[in-house]
Amino acid sequence: MGSGRHVRDVEVFHTHGQYPSRAVISRSAFEHNLSKARELAGTAEVMAVIKADAYGHGAVPIAQWAIAAGVHWFGIAQLAEAMDVRREIGDGPHILALIAEPGAPFSDAIELGIDLTVSSQAALDEIARAGAENGLAARVHLEVDTGMARGGVQLDQVESIAESLADYQDDGLVEVVGLWSHLACADEPDSPVTAHQVELFEQARSLLAQAGLNPPLVHLAASAGLLWHPQTHYTMVRPGIMLYGLSPNPHVATAHELGLEPVMQLDATVVSVRDVPQGTGVSYGHTAHTATATHLATVPLGYADGIPRAASNAAPVLANGERTPIMGRVCMDQFVIEAPNVCPGDVVTLFGGAPHMPTADEWAEKSGTIGYEIVTRIGVRVPREYADDAANGRK
Numbered sequence: 001m002g003s004g005r006h007v008r009d010v011e012v013f014h015t016h017g018q019y020p021s022r023a024v025i026s027r028s029a030f031e032h033n034l035s036k037a038r039e040l041a042g043t044a045e046v047m048a049v050i051k052a053d054a055y056g057h058g059a060v061p062i063a064q065w066a067i068a069a070g071v072h073w074f075g076i077a078q079l080a081e082a083m084d085v086r087r088e089i090g091d092g093p094h095i096l097a098l099i100a101e102p103g104a105p106f107s108d109a110i111e112l113g114i115d116l117t118v119s120s121q122a123a124l125d126e127i128a129r130a131g132a133e134n135g136l137a138a139r140v141h142l143e144v145d146t147g148m149a150r151g152g153v154q155l156d157q158v159e160s161i162a163e164s165l166a167d168y169q170d171d172g173l174v175e176v177v178g179l180w181s182h183l184a185c186a187d188e189p190d191s192p193v194t195a196h197q198v199e200l201f202e203q204a205r206s207l208l209a210q211a212g213l214n215p216p217l218v219h220l221a222a223s224a225g226l227l228w229h230p231q232t233h234y235t236m237v238r239p240g241i242m243l244y245g246l247s248p249n250p251h252v253a254t255a256h257e258l259g260l261e262p263v264m265q266l267d268a269t270v271v272s273v274r275d276v277p278q279g280t281g282v283s284y285g286h287t288a289h290t291a292t293a294t295h296l297a298t299v300p301l302g303y304a305d306g307i308p309r310a311a312s313n314a315a316p317v318l319a320n321g322e323r324t325p326i327m328g329r330v331c332m333d334q335f336v337i338e339a340p341n342v343c344p345g346d347v348v349t350l351f352g353g354a355p356h357m358p359t360a361d362e363w364a365e366k367s368g369t370i371g372y373e374i375v376t377r378i379g380v381r382v383p384r385e386y387a388d389d390a391a392n393g394r395k
């Protein structure tokens, strides 16, 4: 948009239908997790967080499934993503952009009916100016930093920004609809940080009330808050990861223990196999050698597809009903497994939701990361297949 800078359009090499791997996204699992979230939320509104392309599951199809299930609120990180999703899903559901950089296209966002986060006085002034240009009041949610040290207005600035919000609201330039903050340690239920953040959040709320502002939407809890801290539910909750069937912290409770169903299943078609003698070095650097004469199979997914290289010699794959770890290093586009009865053309599963399958959380454990990163990083070139299995009662 006329920034004077030349930005090359990114062309994604789409090979849908021919690519040798796929992420199958289950509607029934998503709907199941959503109803769990709603049950826990009680009377609080559920904002479905669909940032990062719905954690790699595809923001637009996920939003459409959520809308069909009665969701009225979506949270997305970047304003640009929020605008793209709005153009796809149309008017109706509310969309809150959690992040907005200085100079962001606030005017277009207001016209598209995107709710905006106010995280500084400067951002508020820009948003109010954009509202004035459009002759529309921008719907805003004040973000307060209660302990993330990442985004939001610091507590000592809340009083002055509250006055400013009240003035802009009186002038018809903004409508203050929400107050929010984010918890830093909610996935460690014993941490004292959460209670402290709640206290600071309450202080911010009182300061707003003193300025005459009582926004109807007060929101603090993501999945961990929703699951483990009922005192953080307020009038709206913002679950992300649990909707995709993963636990915010499997050390506290696994997805299975929480009654969640993983939504993504990552499959690949074996491209080649070979019989090799004992002591064969496998893949770059020969970090693994075969213990016996055996049969190897090559799986066409690599770190360019988001498979962590840290999963080398560690993460499990389901091949022909058996679990077997990755053997040797993960390459850019492929890796090797030891799998006695596997043939070219057979489908192996890296992770999924069925009881015998490895999970994304197991992959995370083996790769030194979290389930969030495993699913979010599955690359754009891996086709997503939408399994509208609601009617088939997948369980």
Ligand SMILES: *Cc1c(COP(=O)(O)O)cnc(C)c1O
Binding pocket: 049, 051, 075, 098, 182, 221, 222, 223, 224, 238, 239, 240, 241, 242, 248
């Ligand atoms: C990512 C995020 C969420 C959702 O977090 P989950 O842990 O995935 O439930 C909610 N609110 C904010 C501000 C976030 O950044």
